[in-house]
Amino acid sequence: EQKVVPVFPWFAIDIGGTLVKLVYFEPLDLTPDEIRTEGEILMNIRHYLTSNRAYGQDGFRDDDLELTDIELGGRRGNLHFIRFPTARMSIFLDLCIMKNLHTLTFQVFATGGGAYKFENDAVNKLKLQWCKCDELGTLIKGLSYLSKLNPNECFYYEEPQNDANLNKHTFNFDIKNPFLLVNIGSGVSILHVESETNYRRISGTSIGGGTFLGLSCLLTGCSSYDEAIKLATEGDSTKVDKLVKDIYGGDYERFGLPGHIVASSFGHMNLPEKREQATKSDLARATLVTVLNNIGSISMMCAQTENVDRILFSGSFLRINDLSMRILAYAMDYWSRGKVKAIFLEHEGYFSAVGCLREFIM
Numbered sequence: 001e002q003k004v005v006p007v008f009p010w011f012a013i014d015i016g017g018t019l020v021k022l023v024y025f026e027p028l029d030l031t032p033d034e035i036r037t038e039g040e041i042l043m044n045i046r047h048y049l050t051s052n053r054a055y056g057q058d059g060f061r062d063d064d065l066e067l068t069d070i071e072l073g074g075r076r077g078n079l080h081f082i083r084f085p086t087a088r089m090s091i092f093l094d095l096c097i098m099k100n101l102h103t104l105t106f107q108v109f110a111t112g113g114g115a116y117k118f119e120n121d122a123v124n125k126l127k128l129q130w131c132k133c134d135e136l137g138t139l140i141k142g143l144s145y146l147s148k149l150n151p152n153e154c155f156y157y158e159e160p161q162n163d164a165n166l167n168k169h170t171f172n173f174d175i176k177n178p179f180l181l182v183n184i185g186s187g188v189s190i191l192h193v194e195s196e197t198n199y200r201r202i203s204g205t206s207i208g209g210g211t212f213l214g215l216s217c218l219l220t221g222c223s224s225y226d227e228a229i230k231l232a233t234e235g236d237s238t239k240v241d242k243l244v245k246d247i248y249g250g251d252y253e254r255f256g257l258p259g260h261i262v263a264s265s266f267g268h269m270n271l272p273e274k275r276e277q278a279t280k281s282d283l284a285r286a287t288l289v290t291v292l293n294n295i296g297s298i299s300m301m302c303a304q305t306e307n308v309d310r311i312l313f314s315g316s317f318l319r320i321n322d323l324s325m326r327i328l329a330y331a332m333d334y335w336s337r338g339k340v341k342a343i344f345l346e347h348e349g350y351f352s353a354v355g356c357l358r359e360f361i362m
């Protein structure tokens with residue numbers, strides 16, 4: 001089908017349960033005519049967005065993820081990646097008014113649950129055309145687009161357990177062969193993908209990134225994701241979890257369960273002396289490992305039922321979270337005896353937003 005390329009500005013917004021992901025296309029090939037008609041408001045927005053890395057208290061531009069000088073909808077430009085907490089959505093809308101965006105009419109491409117929840121608010125406060133689309137469709141569309149555009153998008157770890165040399169490699173991803181897509185956001189969705197248009201949501205779990213963050217805040221008193229990850233990196237989960245060897249004194253040989261496997265997540269915490277010994281970092285680490293063990297085993301079951309050998313992990317839960325990627329990579333390799341490969345993505349949580357932009361701008 002032939003699509004009409006919308007006029008600038010090009011924004012897509014993915015409003016999730018925890019984070020808003022905003023992608024902005026900054027055109028580099030504006031004609032003198034376009035510059036004249038762009039007007040002061042849009043020019044100011046363009047400069048504001050592209051010259052800052054932080055917006056207010058909680059807005060950030062991930063400049064290391066920026067894609068420079070790309071082609072989109074027949075235009076050349078830079079693609080910017082911006083995020084802020086969904087809890088700040090109404091402050092964001094007020095900021096748009098402060099920047100006079102409410103005096104302009106343009107299209108905004110919206111996805112995620114918040115595309116529905118915040119539609120009235122956005123349309124009432126701003127004069128926008130709010131174009132919604134489904135978050136899982138856009139997730140796959142975004143993945144397909146970025147994995148072709150960015151040669152370094154997909155990667156895997158050859159030796160996830162080797163601290164000295166992880167052996168991080170680029171993975172040559174081909175969307176044509178079936179694979180599992182595990183999106184770890186606030187909650188988790190598991191999709192079986194056969195092509196860009198042929199996919200099913202086969203499973204999911206409510207124990208996801210939101211669980212890690214929520215429980216970490218409760219157990220350690222920390223107040224941000226970045227803090228929780230830092231604590232987890234320094235901690236030791238075996239101070240908190242009961243392992244097979246804590247029960248057997250060694251391996252459970254009859255069923256091939258090695259002693260170092262977790263038998264019971266948080267299983268030590270019934271004893272006062274164990275509770276005293278466990279630090280905040282240990283608790284954060286155990287929370288991370290508990291969430292990952294659960295996601296890992298559900299993903300592995302799905303991979304076996306669907307008979308696929310590649311699992312792609314996306315979602316902002318993997319942001320600044322090498323630790324979790326290595327734990328997942330090791331677990332997939334171990335439990336599948338090397339048959340199933342875990343693949344990770346540079347743009348983690350931004351695929352739905354990118355796919356949403358693609359939906360409207362071909």
Ligand code: ADP
Pocket residue numbers: 015016017018019020085112184185186187208209210211212213225226315316317318319349
């Ligand atoms: P959603 O669309 O449900 O908001 P995301 O893919 O954006 O899902 O992932 C949200 C999860 O990402 C959070 O639950 C948390 O574990 C993690 N996360 C990463 N960075 C942040 C951050 N700056 N603030 C809050 N959570 C973050």
